[in-house]
Amino acid sequence: MEERYHPELVEPKWQAYWKENQVFKVREDTSKEKYYLLEMFPYPSGKIHIGHVRNYTIGDVVVRYKRMKGFNVLHPMGWDAFGMPAENAAIDNNTHPAAWTYENISAMREQLKKMGFSYDWDRELATCRPEYYKWEQWLFLKMLEKKMAYRKESYVNWCEKCQTVLANEQVEQDKCWRCSKTVQQKKLWQWYFKITDYAEDLLVHCDKLPGWPDKVTVMQKNWIGKSIGSALKFKIDGKNEDIEVFTTRPDTIFGATFMCLAPEHPLVETLSRGTKQEDQVTAFVQKVSSQERSAEGIEKYEKEGVFTGAFCINPATLEKVPVYTANFVLMEYGTGAIMSVPAGDQRDFDFARKYGLEIRVVVQPEGDTLDGTTMEEAYTGDGFMVNSGEFNGLDNKKAMDVMTNWLEKKGRGQKTISYRLRDWGISRQRYWGAPIPVIHCPDCGAVPVPKSDLPIKLPEDANILEKGGSPLPTLDFFAKATCPECGRKDAKRDTDTMDTFVESSWYYLRYCSPRYEGGMFDHDAVKYWAPVDQYIGGVEHAVLHLLYSRYFMRVLHALGMIDFKEPFTRLLTQGMVCKETMTCPDHGYLFPEEALKEDKGNLVCTKCKKDVEVGRVIKMSKSKKNVVDPNELLEKYGADVTRLFCLFAAPPERDLEWSEDGVEGSHRFANRVWRFAMECLEKIDGLKPFKGAASDLSSKQAKDLYIKANQTIQKVTDDIDKSFHFNTAISAVMELVNVLYSIDLDSADDELKKVILFSLENIILLLSPILPHFCEELFEKLGRTGSIIEQPWPEYRKDSIKTDEVIVVVQVNGKLRSKFTIDAGVEEAIIKEKALADEKILKYVGDKKPKKIIIIRKKQTLINIVV
């Protein structure tokens, strides 16, 4: 008999068994209810990290549980294999992105297999394979046909020195991360998906996703950013042309004393041309174009602007108001032009003060008198209208509609809705991605590649340019093309690749029929499996990935390819894995193994013996060195104990604080179960686990244990099924194990032994989703055959979860004063009588007559005596 659990022997044994017997292979089976569980697939960076381990462990437990519950479960895994890290690694290590990616995939696949996850590996996919991205290109062409994809000119971050486009995260304080040259905004022609067509639908359905955390739907709603307002037209003075603005405050139009255009607004140039303002305007636009217009950037720049030299007519007052261009107006939002009401908007107020523009109060708060010349900040609240002609005295909230209607009659405005959401730009001037299947012809323009030519394969033998640029435009055999329309030989292939979010927007459908060659997916397979019942991943994808996926399903739905619109019925966003940082005064951040614990309990740096400062508990990251390596955990504790700790330390949605001591504790628990099982095998022979009701048992000890075991089954089932709170499920099993340890096996009679066997067997079944290898092994040792995952999930007996006696908690004036036990069925009068006769209670009640006595008989039995 093995004294201890030996993961190095047991885990490979069962992994081999699972593989050999194809235990996790699934296919459509209409006789069973399906369950599709998916964890967000990883980017193949080379090594799995502890965040993956946690994510996939959570999913694996649910999958194994559902399998035992009788569901036909789809649980696939694959690789989000395109993306920039491969290009960077290629430059840094003088290798090729493809080689690097494929090596990483095989290394990570091995690691995942060692964790014992129940994937159907036959469904594995990698998005960088032409068999995969062929269908993405196919969909692109379809979207192009339906005008769901289009091309427009827009700005990208561009590094002149590296001759490449930079993603936002590659821009560090306005500079290129690789060469530190200041990044410029460059205008390029790019492909877009018209996600804005679905802004309203995506927004409305946020409220129809009950299985999603509110946090995520709220973030999506904010991202879509719907606002209701009015589109108003201001006629340009001296021209027969209008400037259209969007405002959420049409009630303040009488206070619009100037107008501001975004620097990129086409009218800025037109209006200033030929005026004495021209030079100033050009200089200003130039200056703003080099400013970083991101979150941090904005803080740095003061609100400023330049008069364009033109005026326009306020449609309400009919006054001439000056037109400015200002750095705080965004071209991408609304119409790129705003009517400025300095009395009612803080930005406009600051701007007006700076340039000496009129501040005219139009909304007066109740019981106050604001004055534009003396007020210190804008008033954005509600009130009644002033200085607004015929509308004076009206409540401003009512005025919004009234005034919009008034302007509408004059042909100067109408009610409208604006969204913050912008179309999805998918062109990337990068190499390691799916090529965009378009050919540019000097005569025919952008021509779709014929579907029969798909896939347009990414040439895998090309080398990344030294500075990180894409080699595709330089490769004649790739870039030179014949126009499919007119046959011109000097056409040029589109050398951009697609955003990697495109691949991840539909991969979960591909899993349903991963080798299907007739289309993106086999309709019957998708009809059976999709949508995903439970999706699990990091909250960092709350907006982009999840929103793009929701959009893609709407596209496929519109194309008649699927009959649902929401890809993920339930979503769990798991918390981050955190750990304290450690710093040495000389060596900076230290890895855990670089800090040595001395006898006194203090930590010192292994290099210089100086005291280590222990910092805050934060998300694990390589740069802070507060990491643990899953490989080392596997080596030291095995997969099962690692899984156990990930689940026990915190509920899944919360951040998990990594603790080496905690892992030790999990290790100890596993061995406690192991040793108990071994002792049972040795001392209990020839008996079968007890079957029946608690009332059939004669001894109190057997009865109590049997009830406890049944309660444990109930608790574990509820915790997994209803809330994924594995930590409390594990606690419940620990309690049962503790009870078992309190029993002396040598003096136990056969009846008790049978109940012990019942308990042990159920402990193994209940723990099997969490500790799969461990439980398979114990199950086998108990003489059972086959994989434990093919066993039915245990059911508790309803007649055996309540004890005969209950504890009565006695309170006097709401304070706990005494307790006693009593038969569960007794009448209230008896409880009252017994409570009032209680010695300790008499002390508090004395001869006072109780004013009120409250008896509660729910989970607890409680009596509160009020005197």
Add this chain to the structure above:
RNA sequence: GCCGAAGUGGUGGAAUUGGUAGACACGCUAGACUUAGGAUCUAGUGUCGCGAGACGUGAAGGUUCAAGUCCUUUCUUCGGUACCA
């Protein structure tokens, strides 16, 4: 600034609809066993107090027989987002 979440022992965390606060685990203390143990077992462990007892869920109020849980105000931390007109 705005939106969201969370504050409970030395630590991670438990506590259906308000009903014994601190389950379970880590750590710590003492003991047992052992050639040894970072193995294992037993007991103890919210704070103050010799004690009876009092006090305790970020803070302050409130509702209630009864509040970690409900209401009001407030503080802190974390996450998201941002000249969005």
